[in-house]
Amino acid sequence: MNRFRTHVFLCCLCFLSMVQLTGCWDRMEVNDIAIIVGAGIDQASTNQVKLSAEIYIPEENNSESQSGGGVTTNSGNGKTFVSSATGSSMAEAMYKLQERLSRKLYWGHNDIFVFGQKRAEKGIQDDLDFILRYVRMRERANVYVAEGKAFDILGIIPKLEPNSMEALSELSKTEISTTVDLKQVVQQIVETPDESFSIPYINRGTLVTDKKHNRNPNVSYFQGVSLFKKTKMIGSLNTDVTWGYFWMTNNIKGNTIIALDMPHHETIAILLTGSKTTLTPRITADGKWIMKVKVRSEGNLLQNTSAIDFMSPKQHAEMVKLANEEVKFSITNTMRILQKKYKVDVVQFGDEFRKKYPKQWKKVKPNWSTAFQQVQLELDVMVDIPRPGFLNKSIVQMKDVSK
């Protein structure tokens, strides 16, 4: 009897398991989703936001067959297309974008957000709320501000990389650029009194392409950093000034080249192999706030057309001094612009003072943007040039020797 019961029970189980054979009805296969690789956010008209998404096309070489109802890029071999929609908020724009696509938008692989300049100037707080709240987003995604429209940046079909987003993230890894991701943005919004932070500033390659590139390589250009205060963009630093900003924030990477400014148009160029910047805050007895900036870097001689002899100890010291002056100039120049023109602390001075002088910081915190302008710099720069490269004398000097 007992065995009979077991058999009946097992048979029932078998029949029950047949129900499962239909598969999962909620399945979401790769060919049901539209993978977003980059997103652009623009100001459309007043109170309207335009969300553009660069979407990956899975099939290879299906030229001219991009569809989706949105605006497509006019390239033959692009493996992505860009679709956009306008709404009163990011959420509504995304909803409208979804209406036009046959596949479900998938944000899990989105690594890049580009804000159009107008949107950035109006404030990115509302968009950040959506981006961070929506569960599919990644905090690792990089953030950029585009000169002009983000939509145009997305539309670029670069020659060297598969799509414009890949090109952007590769660009960020180079020594002239930097990366800022969502996590860093949120962290700085929370931790700085003025909600101040900086985001890489890029422009569409075509703006400079005709002048600087033959055969249109179609890339986006890094052109400094944009500055944010109260989550609104208030200005930007150009590439030269950004260089000083990188020195301040310990963002100088190896392979950076310092070209020294020489009186008679000669060149001394140094290829950096490493650099470290440390900030040490100090408050003097009479209440002066001083930030000591200590830069220690090392680099090898890359080009020397001047009369300075690397091998002579005295002249080598002079060369080092010239390099130090160059870095010092670059730092003071940047700080002057940040302190006097924009009055925004994107170099983490506030954070450093907070860590060392919490009591004094508490008092100053509400008026930090005024106090920041008064902070004095104390520079301690040391650029070491230990190796001359393959030549020990410049060609001009060698001629002198053979005479």
Next chain:
Amino acid sequence: MVQGRISAFQLSILMFQLILSSSVLLMPSISTALSGKDMWMTPILSSALGFFTIWMVLKIHEISPNGSFLELLETTCGRWVGKCFSLAFILFQIHIVAITIRDYGEFIVTNFFLKTPVQVIIGAMLLLCAWVVKSGIEVMARTGQIFIPVITLCTLVICILLIPELDPTEILPIFERGAAPIAKGTVVVAGWFCQLSLILFILPLVKDVKEVRKWGYLAVTGIMLMMLIANLTAFLLMGESTAFFNYPLLTASRYIAYAEFFEHVEAVVMMVWVLGEFFKISFYYYAICKGLEETCRVSKPEALVLPVCVLLFTSTFWLAKDFQTVGDFIAVSGTLYILAGNLIFPLCIFFVARMKLRFKMNQT
């Protein structure tokens, strides 16, 4: 319910997971919101309460007849009043575990299974727990011996992978806002530690009670260390913005990226959470069944398992209708309630029982 017996070591493993399963994910956010930059101190300070709970539970165990807390209640307060107290204590535990289950369901539904009804997630978990509770405490302990090291290791691996991203200077300045915020955070974390008093139900089933003190203290130390690691990882990575995320460690794990292909590892966090909560819920579930069996003198304890399952399932939805209520309860009002039920109530009973004993001794 097969009775079975476990060793003090097995109990300590279960205790370890009992506290850590929900705290590792939820705590960094809550303690940052309350204590700011000093949030990393809260686990260290509140572990004192953990040690105290173990000490108290063992003291209670010493004076209890047959080692059972519920019988102590009956001898101290009289049969019927004692039974009422027992039932109230069990109901309190049902309330706490219902919150835990709901929290588990909400986490899965918000972050991973967006379209699945929360009832299915919770129902499936409760059925699994019912199975392990029916098989007895020994099975649960042995399952724990296999899986809890895995869970702990996964949590640690996530923290280790994040080391390059961490900024140790984030915790400076220490004592930025003074002692009051630290105290607030400590009380909330203590709300987790005092849940250790749940072992009052299980102690009669432990083979070597003498060893429980040593292993219990070790478990508390382990819990403290894991909490510290989780807190520090989240905070050194995200700074004060930790308070803005509901599940900071999940956010942190999403941040892991190595060599452009080793990323998207948050599924590990889900595994840690599901397995961890499985042990926490089963432990509570078993304790509740055991308590009901003792109070109502049930001769066939297996019969209790399914009704309790249904009760837990429904009470999960009675207690709160949305995430806001659950979150508010865990972070604010719930802590004092949990402390009162898990710590102050047993402590009062302990003192009353001690006085009664001394009184009796004086009489004779």
